[in-house]
Amino acid sequence: xxxxxxxxxxxxxxxxxxxxxxxxxxxxxxxxxxxxxxxxxxxxxxxxxxxxxxxxxxxxxxxxxxxxxxxxxxxxxxxxxxxxxxxxxxxxxxxxxxxxxxxxxxxxxxxxxxxxxxxxxxxxxxxxxxxxxxxxxxxxxxxxxxxxxxxxxxxxxxxxxxxxxxxxxxxxxxxxxxxxxxxxxxxxxxxxxxxxxxxxxxxxxxxxxxxxxxxxxxxxxxxxxxxxxxxxxxxxxxxxxxxxxxxxxxxxxxxxxxxxxxxxxxxxxxxxxxxxxxxxxxxxxxxxxxxxxxxxxxxxxxxxxxxxxxxxxxxxxxxxxxxxxxxxxxxxxxxxxxxxxxxxxxxxxxxxxxxxxxxxxxxxxxx
Amino acid sequence: xxxxxxxxxxxxxxxxxxxxxxxxxxxxxxxxxxxxxxxxxxxxxxxxxxxxxxxxxxxxxxxxxxxxxxxxxxxxxxxxxxxxxxxxxxxxxxxxxxxxxxxxxxxxxxxxxxxxxxxxxxxxxxxxxxxxxxxxxxxxxxxxxxxxxxxxxxxxxxxxxxxxxxxxxxxxxxxxxxxxxxxxxxxxxxxxxxxxxxxxxxxxxxxxxxxxxxxxxxxxxxxxxxxxxxxxxxxxxxxxxxxxxxxxxxxxxxxxxxxxxxxxxxxxxxxxxxxxxxxxxxxxxxxxxxxxxxxxxxxxxxxxxxxxxxxxxxxxxxxxxxxxxx
Numbered sequence: 001x002x003x004x005x006x007x008x009x010x011x012x013x014x015x016x017x018x019x020x021x022x023x024x025x026x027x028x029x030x031x032x033x034x035x036x037x038x039x040x041x042x043x044x045x046x047x048x049x050x051x052x053x054x055x056x057x058x059x060x061x062x063x064x065x066x067x068x069x070x071x072x073x074x075x076x077x078x079x080x081x082x083x084x085x086x087x088x089x090x091x092x093x094x095x096x097x098x099x100x101x102x103x104x105x106x107x108x109x110x111x112x113x114x115x116x117x118x119x120x121x122x123x124x125x126x127x128x129x130x131x132x133x134x135x136x137x138x139x140x141x142x143x144x145x146x147x148x149x150x151x152x153x154x155x156x157x158x159x160x161x162x163x164x165x166x167x168x169x170x171x172x173x174x175x176x177x178x179x180x181x182x183x184x185x186x187x188x189x190x191x192x193x194x195x196x197x198x199x200x201x202x203x204x205x206x207x208x209x210x211x212x213x214x215x216x217x218x219x220x221x222x223x224x225x226x227x228x229x230x231x232x233x234x235x236x237x238x239x240x241x242x243x244x245x246x247x248x249x250x251x252x253x254x255x256x257x258x259x260x261x262x263x264x265x266x267x268x269x270x271x272x273x274x275x276x277x278x279x280x281x282x283x284x285x286x287x288x289x290x291x292x293x294x295x296x297x298x299x300x301x302x303x304x305x306x307x308x309x310x311x312x313x314x315x316x317x318x319x320x321x322x323x324x325x326x327x328x329x330x331x332x333x334x335x336x337x338x339x340x341x342x343x344x345x346x347x348x349x350x351x352x353x354x355x356x357x358x359x360x361x362x363x364x365x366x367x
Numbered sequence: 368x369x370x371x372x373x374x375x376x377x378x379x380x381x382x383x384x385x386x387x388x389x390x391x392x393x394x395x396x397x398x399x400x401x402x403x404x405x406x407x408x409x410x411x412x413x414x415x416x417x418x419x420x421x422x423x424x425x426x427x428x429x430x431x432x433x434x435x436x437x438x439x440x441x442x443x444x445x446x447x448x449x450x451x452x453x454x455x456x457x458x459x460x461x462x463x464x465x466x467x468x469x470x471x472x473x474x475x476x477x478x479x480x481x482x483x484x485x486x487x488x489x490x491x492x493x494x495x496x497x498x499x500x501x502x503x504x505x506x507x508x509x510x511x512x513x514x515x516x517x518x519x520x521x522x523x524x525x526x527x528x529x530x531x532x533x534x535x536x537x538x539x540x541x542x543x544x545x546x547x548x549x550x551x552x553x554x555x556x557x558x559x560x561x562x563x564x565x566x567x568x569x570x571x572x573x574x575x576x577x578x579x580x581x582x583x584x585x586x587x588x589x590x591x592x593x594x595x596x597x598x599x600x601x602x603x604x605x606x607x608x609x610x611x612x613x614x615x616x617x618x619x620x621x622x623x624x625x626x627x628x629x630x631x632x633x634x635x636x637x638x639x640x641x642x643x644x645x646x647x648x649x650x651x652x653x654x655x656x657x658x659x660x661x662x663x664x665x666x667x668x669x670x671x672x673x674x675x676x677x678x679x680x681x682x683x684x685x686x687x688x689x690x691x692x693x
Contacts, residue, residue, distance in 0.1 A: 050585055073587045085582035089600045098596070099586035149584065 002062045002153040003028040004049060009058035009135040011044050015226060016043040021058070031180050031187045033201035035194060039307030042190045043208040046156050049188065050079050062154070079335050082159040084139045088132040092123055095131050095142050099150035113149055136152040136166045148183060155185045161196060173199055198222065206230050230363040231286050231354060239286045240328040243358060246281040249288055253283055260324040261303040274355040274365030286354035289331040292324055293347040294319065294338070302345030308337055321346065423447055423657035430651060447658035456634060457659065460642040463549065467638065468617045471556045475613060478557070484594070485570045504562040512626030515555040516542070548628050548636045555623050564609055568661025571605030572598060603681055611674040615667070639663065
């Protein structure tokens with residue numbers, strides 16, 4: 001078992017900086033997701049931990065031991081590739097046995113452990129199949145089983161679920177969580193799917209353009225995004241971000257959204273506290289689609305908007321609105337009886353609003 | 368496994384009852400497109416073959432002064448074939464040819480494999496060395512033969528080199544020595560044809576999926592285990608192709624020998640091709656050559672067939688629907 005510490009880790013490919021001075025501590029037995037869009041450096045980070053890529057700068061420590069010069073085969077790291085990299089010329093049995101055979105374990109023990117893993121992964125009746133004949137779902141199970149069988153201290157998974165169909169993906173998510181509890185390994189999980197990250201991980205490291213944006217529990221990352229990138233990336237549909245400016249309205253601090261309207265901060269202490277830490281008048285206001293309310297009554301409490309599109313998706317309805325040229329989305333629980341073209345008022349949720357500095361994108365007033 | 372191959376073969380050959388109109392159209396088009404080639408083949412393969420069979424059953428030769436059509440006047444049925452089995456020089460030449468194949472092809476294979484392993488990774492100067500390595504293959508075999516003919520002269524550079532290294536006077540008469548002559552020829556063949564092996568095997572090795580090699584590394588396999596358990600099994604087909612190709616080519620060895628030794632000293636380096644050449648142009652035993660050629664054709668066809676079956680088995684294993692022995 002091992003913790004992983006990445007210390008000012010950088011990787012440059014020519015002029016491109018894939019990972020930029022990354023600082024990350026992954027505690028022992030934790031499930032950490034590296035989350036970010038394509039090209040954010042998450043896979044490169046993973047490859048450096050595994051030893052497939054050599055860092056340009058910085059250090060990687062397993063349990064405070066620098067592993068810079070340890071070859072990948074001796075790092076005791078299990079790695080599940082995005083495309084599984086199953087040995088197609090071997091049977092499922094031979095695939096599962098590979099890691100044990102190269103360690104020259106006794107035949108009987110290999111056989112016992114392969115059968116154990118096969119039954120755990122529900123691959124019993126596939127053992128003597130050539131792996132080239134397996135379905136994608138089965139390949140996935142072989143890939144995980146093949147790495148798990150050697151009981152590595154650290155388990156790295158590179159977008160392992162991205163090729164699966166939706167139903168099996170949901171099933172594997174649960175399965176992976178079970179596996180981690182069973183093996184008690186440190187797991188690092190690369191994904192661009194924030195739902196996967198939210199549901200699986202103990203901690204999420206959000207990355208963009210090689211830079212770590214935020215590192216924290218799923219709840220923290222979701223509820224207290226450190227900047228507009230994280231705010232925008234987490235959640236589906238993503239957080240509504242509206243440029244605004246700080247003003248005073250009859251002696252009361254307020255946010256001005258131009259022609260759309262004004263938001264008085266008198267009744268929202270949390271927002272007011274965030275507002276007070278602002279350095280510049282130009283800000284970005286954020287609120288989650290789930291939290292916002294729509295009213296058709298003509299009071300002054302909200303911001304004016306026009307319904308442009310209503311998207312019923314199963315249990316929810318996502319209402320698209322045009323607010324002074326910007327599109328915002330609001331998610332409502334059930335069917336939402338409102339027509340396209342209706343003029344409505346949008347009411348931000350009290351106590352659940354975010355405020356960011358417009359220039360740096362950094363969140364204001366975080367503890 | 369054999370059963371699977373057999374049924375697959377039957378499927379391919381027999382006209383399936385359920386040929387779709389689309390398939391039928393394809394078959395028709397294929398037939399028409401290949402018709403000229405088939406007719407040509409009929410003329411350049413089937414006719415000479417039949418002629419050869421006919422001539423091989425007679426004593427006909429160029430000194431008879433008769434057209435081959437009247438060869439039946441010296442019909443002897445299977446005398447030529449009987450003679451063939453008693454012909455020590457024939458069997459000797461076969462033995463020598465096989466010896467060359469058995470020594471050269473594996474050495475070329477191993478050298479080629481080693482070089483391919485080296486060249487599959489990037490290193491500075493890789494392209495230049497690659498081009499240099501492939502040069503011998505491009506040289507006309509007769510020229511290569513002449514080159515080695517000079518190298519192996521008793522006053523040639525090779526003896527000179529050995530003399531300088533050992534400090535003794537080395538003067539092997541390579542090409543006139545009963546045992547050394549064939550060694551010299553083998554060295555020339557290996558020099559010339561290792562590049563081809565290297566080229567084929569390198570192509571095969573490049574085709575081994577990188578991610579599977581990475582996966583093997585991360586599962587704890589060292590370089591040797593990766594090579595043995597991933598690279599080699601993945602290259603099985605390519606290896607069989609390379610070996611069969613080279614074995615067949617090497618069996619026909621002629622030009623190097625012709626230039627370097629002419630089969631000498633005596634008949635110490637006489638290959639089957641060289642023997643047939645001498646029979647044809649020196650001894651003018653044309654009907655005997657016809658019989659000999661047919662015999663060789665049948666023998667080589669059998670060999671090729673064995674190779675093909677091995678290949679099909681390998682393929683069948685790779686394509687078996689699920690089932691395969693662990």
